Amino acid sequence: DAGITQSPRHKVTETGTPVTLRCHQTENHRYMYWYRQDPGHGLRLIHYSYGVKDTDKGEVSDGYSVSRSKTEDFLLTLESATSSQTSVYFCAISYSENQPQHFGDGTRLSIL
């Protein structure tokens, strides 16, 4: 849907390990976003990118870093995963900041 692929779709890992989630798009959209979704909190923005090598923090960025070395890929890294980062992670893309965002199918991440 909308040319967005998230990988992996599911991951289980242990506390303290590094984790990288990938979002790949084929739409050549400028804007890319990472959200997390938790019960009782809805979707919350972690980081976003407004171009290659241009990124900024969202509302829940602590413990996360991102990189965007090319238009089609936006990586989310948990440097040292904690159990509080167990969540479903969604990537979204948009042509511009005023255009609708389109979401991927999500990555379900469990930190044990």
Next chain:
Amino acid sequence: DAKTTQPPSMDCAEGRAANLPCNHSTISGNEYVYWYRQIHSQGPQYIIHGLKNNETNEMASLIITEDRKSSTLILPHATLRDTAVYYCIVRVTSNAGGTSYGKLTFGQGTILTVHP
């Protein structure tokens, strides 16, 4: 972004119109109304958005009151596949100045159940 209020749940019979209300009484003149839905275990799906005029696309219609304090999403002929959580979101445009990067603030939404 303005806060929105939606009923927590609604039911609709298959084949009938589903009318989902949303209150956004503190909306500003430069804020759009967006609707998304999320089917279980999938990513949110964009449905429609509007500023002050009514809008229609292949999925739904959006009716915004003249004072823009509320809106209604209409699914004209609901099917079982329309069962989902529907989110009404008010979103500032980039013309507002300051930091604007397209952030969407999702509330709790309305759980719409379409039954046979």
